[in-house]
Amino acid sequence: MKFTSTRSPMALDSAKVIAQGISKEGGLFVPESFPAISDEMFEKLIGMTYKERAAAILSLYLTDFTEAEILHCVNGAYTGTFENEDPAPLVEVKTGMHLLELWHGPTCAFKDMALQLLPYLLTTSAGKTAPEKTMVILVATSGDTGKAALDGFADVEKTKIIVFFPQEGVSPMQKLQMTTQTGNNVAVCAIHGNFDDAQTGVKNIFSDES
Template sequence: MRYISTRGEAPALGFEDVLLTGLATDGGLYVPESLPHFSVEEIRSWRGLPYAELAYKVMYPFVEDAIPADDFRKMLGETYSVFSHQAVAPLVQLDTNEWVMELFRGPTLAFKDFALQLLGRLLDYVLEKRKQHVVIMGATSGDTGSAAIEGCRRCEHVDIFILHPYQRVSEVQRRQMTTVQGDNIHNIAVKGNFDDCQRMVKESFGNQSFLGGKTQLAAVNSINWARIMAQIVYYFQASLALGGPDRSMAFSVPTGNFGDIFAGYLAKKMGLPISQLVIATNRNDILHRFMSGNKYEQHQLEHTLSPSMDIMVSSNFERLLFDLHGRDGAAVKDLLERAAKGPVSIEDYRWKHARKLFDSDAVDDKTTCDTIRDIYEKNEYLLDPHTAIGVRAARNCRRDSTVPMITLGTAHPAKFPDAISESGLVVKPQLPAHMADLFEREERYTVLDNNVSEVQGFIAKHWKNA
């Protein structure tokens, strides 16, 4: 399988190179040249498979040119054995035909573990094979950073530099990153917002001269195709558990960078019957404004109780735009260049095509807290603020009550105690046993100005072989 850029000018690459490259040389994102497609009969035959084996069935077509089947199976078995629930992604029922899929049973209590536990193993495998060293540079709005560090910290051929917005992630999220010890782990708190951090990462991938030609950058953000690939699996898992593929499913996805919901879109294109995907977002509602009114316009980024979604430039949205424009890279490049200068729309027929599958909603902090309280009072089930937004958006946008609606539960509520407190509940979510001493562990991070040269200088100075 070959991978092509959404901007049409970079060379096509194989899986190994896409894994290590992240951003394409033309500034675009890599996507498969073609997708595998599974028949209803084949998907039905997967019912009852353990999660790791289902992951093998869904993902192996993407990597088969690079990794032998037995090696990939072993990698997946190791990846999902560290999750705290035998089902890996268990479903919890909230109401008639309404479910939450718990994607926070991994080591860092967020859905990012599904991809980043695998990504660390993929990097180890490929870098050992190539006898190559890379520098991971990533930006996080809260959860990617800790999942990346946990997934990659044992990699022998990797230095990790994670940028997070200073004082704009929850304390639990910050401590999960900054208390992990290791000579190859570096946390940078940037005096700016997530979009500033993400911009620095993109600029650095576009011009890596600050590394002096001695190494290269690798991506852990959801611009890395391997992240998207791993997230496709749990859509199949949820569907199979609730009667799919013989019935259609609807999913509501708390959405910041658009990667998680794009994986659902790909699952549908690969043959899984999905009738609706709900983009669930907070006050930083650029995707909702586009999907509801065909206007893509950046506003001032606001700080909310759901910080992992405090994003205005959703990188993976480019991958959807690529498909909506008939995979015309030049058209996507032109659109995004215009979007950087002001509001843009796409042709009405393209937008209406997207609306056949996608709905959207923006949920403010008060409604988020109201939803946390309401679900707890009726079910004794505690939602984190991001999942609460997903549940509220699902209820506001649901098209057909006979179709199971599954909200992706993206994080453990213990990561966001302020939101739980503001909801008026007296219950205090507890961290699991392996994190019980989190607030006693020593932190280590560096605060830097919102300046890409300063950040690049720090990386150039501190990677292992600098």
């Protein structure tokens, strides 16, 4: 599986695009094609646990990862970090109606589903592409993303994370969640302005080659 940019033609492996984040032209990375899932595989996915299903789907896209690497990422992200063995339980509300619960992660935000996994994907990718480097993650947030990202990356080796948020643009609870985050590699910065200002600032940092 190769990935290309929305702004320029290229063909890169998943480890490269995960480590790089965005293309040099500012585009987003997308798969060159989407793998087809047969009826037989779909039936197998239905019977799997969340972790098994995550590993099966990731293996379709991260073809430069070994099976052991994918299992390391999935098990690290979803074992012992959520309230339940099933990170996203499907609960029957009434006959014919079910609710997918996405708040059982460490920060009670649905973004824990991705941001508990991302540090493992990123460090595994960095090990393949630039093992000697420390990865710095810059985040602009209006609330939930910041805390979820901080929790996911806290004390992860060879990573640092800085979260920018609007001083008056998040709830008191969200501000406390972010500013009390523990970890030797985390930093939080309040800005004067709104979320768009924070996001623009992060994009400017990414585009500044100096």
